[in-house]
Amino acid sequence: MPRHISLTQYLVEQQRQHGHIPAELRLLIEVVARACKRISISVNKGALGDVMGSADSENVQGEIQKKLDIIANEVLIEANEWGGHLAAMASEEMEGIYVVPNRFPQGEYLLLFDPLDGSSNIDVNVSIGTIFSVLKKPGGHEGVSERDFLQPGIQQEAAGYCIYGPQTTLVLTVGDGVAMFTLDREQGSWVLTQEGMRIPEDTKEFAINMSNMRHWAPPVKRYVDECLAGKTGERGKDFNMRWVASMVADVHRILTRGGIFMYPWDQREPEKAGKLRLMYEANPMSFIVEQAGGVATDGKRRIMELAPGKLHERVAVFLGSKNEVERVTGYHHEVA
Numbered sequence: 134m135p136r137h138i139s140l141t142q143y144l145v146e147q148q149r150q151h152g153h154i155p156a157e158l159r160l161l162i163e164v165v166a167r168a169c170k171r172i173s174i175s176v177n178k179g180a181l182g183d184v185m186g187s188a189d190s191e192n193v194q195g196e197i198q199k200k201l202d203i204i205a206n207e208v209l210i211e212a213n214e215w216g217g218h219l220a221a222m223a224s225e226e227m228e229g230i231y232v233v234p235n236r237f238p239q240g241e242y243l244l245l246f247d248p249l250d251g252s253s254n255i256d257v258n259v260s261i262g263t264i265f266s267v268l269k270k271p272g273g274h275e276g277v278s279e280r281d282f283l284q285p286g287i288q289q290e291a292a293g294y295c296i297y298g299p300q301t302t303l304v305l306t307v308g309d310g311v312a313m314f315t316l317d318r319e320q321g322s323w324v325l326t327q328e329g330m331r332i333p334e335d336t337k338e339f340a341i342n343m344s345n346m347r348h349w350a351p352p353v354k355r356y357v358d359e360c361l362a363g364k365t366g367e368r369g370k371d372f373n374m375r376w377v378a379s380m381v382a383d384v385h386r387i388l389t390r391g392g393i394f395m396y397p398w399d400q401r402e403p404e405k406a407g408k409l410r411l412m413y414e415a416n417p418m419s420f421i422v423e424q425a426g427g428v429a430t431d432g433k434r435r436i437m438e439l440a441p442g443k444l445h446e447r448v449a450v451f452l453g454s455k456n457e458v459e460r461v462t463g464y465h466h467e468v469a
């Protein structure tokens with residue numbers, strides 16, 4: 134039976150028991166959670182709230198922005214510049230970093246986010262989410278620059294995501310396991326509904342966009358071919374497939390019942406390492422997955438150890454159930 138305590142109570146408890154959550158970090162997480170609550174309200178309003186459809190703008194990656202991409206980005210910036218105890222923020226929707234103006238309370242943390250993940254699912258009423266990652270500004274100098282953000286994922290102080298689905302759920306790690314909170318709309322509070330989440334080491338379910346199959350590299354093709362061969366093939370068991378096309382929803386399923394999620398490099402844009410973004414998609418999700426006993430690699434290396442070269446860097450992603458991620462990673466090493 135989960136202990137139905139609030140997010141604040143949970144964080145205070147963690148702070149007391151383990152002493153590794155400074156009060157500023159706790160407040161920052163609470164502000165992000167509050168912003169997610171506001172985004173959730175906009176998501177739920179749908180067509181009644183003028184939040185559907187595209188805006189007339191493109192983001193730094195050249196993608197058409199949806200109205201909700203912009204709304205979610207603004208909500209996160211506004212909430213966190215006031216109460217986040219931050220030095221700066223970075224977002225999928227902004228080319229450069231956003232330095233918190235000095236009329237607001239200043240702090241030592243850096244916040245990165247994908248304000249709205251799964252934008253293609255907004256207008257079709259399928260689960261979408263917000264992903265975030267917290268780093269500490271390296272000491273020793275005044276001011277803050279983009280270079281301060283370029284830290285490997287192992288340096289993350291906290292990471293989480295919020296999924297706006299049939300329930301609104303916040304999943305969080307501060308480096309001591311993974312906890313899940315469900316939004317109680319009547320009370321307006323986040324209630325702990327699961328702690329110590331664990332991803333089963335084995336799985337019979339994979340997630341990949343199969344329409345890209347002809348563009349994949351041989352190790353990915355080999356792995357998926359073996360899954361498809363089922364009982365009669367090498368693996369000797371039948372696999373199921375799921376692909377929501379919102380990373381948050383696919384990762385949430387894997388956290389709940391196991392599975393492997395793959396967004397590999399492919400030949401369509403060979404100069405790009407992958408489609409997903411290292412700093413605000415892959416790193417936070419890898420932190421959560423590892424804290425739940427899973428594994429996350431780019432096909433060869435642990436994602437959290439990659440040294441980022443730029444803010445909007447892309448990366449190939451294989452994450453989820455340990456034995457499956459290790460298998461497909463092994464296939465990449467065999468051809469190297």
Ligand SMILES: O=P(O)(O)OC[C@H]1O[C@](O)(COP(=O)(O)O)[C@@H](O)[C@@H]1O
Nearest residue numbers: 247249250251252253342378379380
């Ligand atoms: O349409 P595709 O290529 O399968 O893309 C799905 C992937 O793209 C993403 O939607 C990218 O996220 P954004 O909506 O934040 O751009 C991932 O969530 C998801 O895994």
Ligand SMILES: [Mg+2]
Nearest residue numbers: 247250251414
């Ligand atoms: Mg995304």
Ligand SMILES: [Mg+2]
Nearest residue numbers: 225247249250
């Ligand atoms: Mg996004």
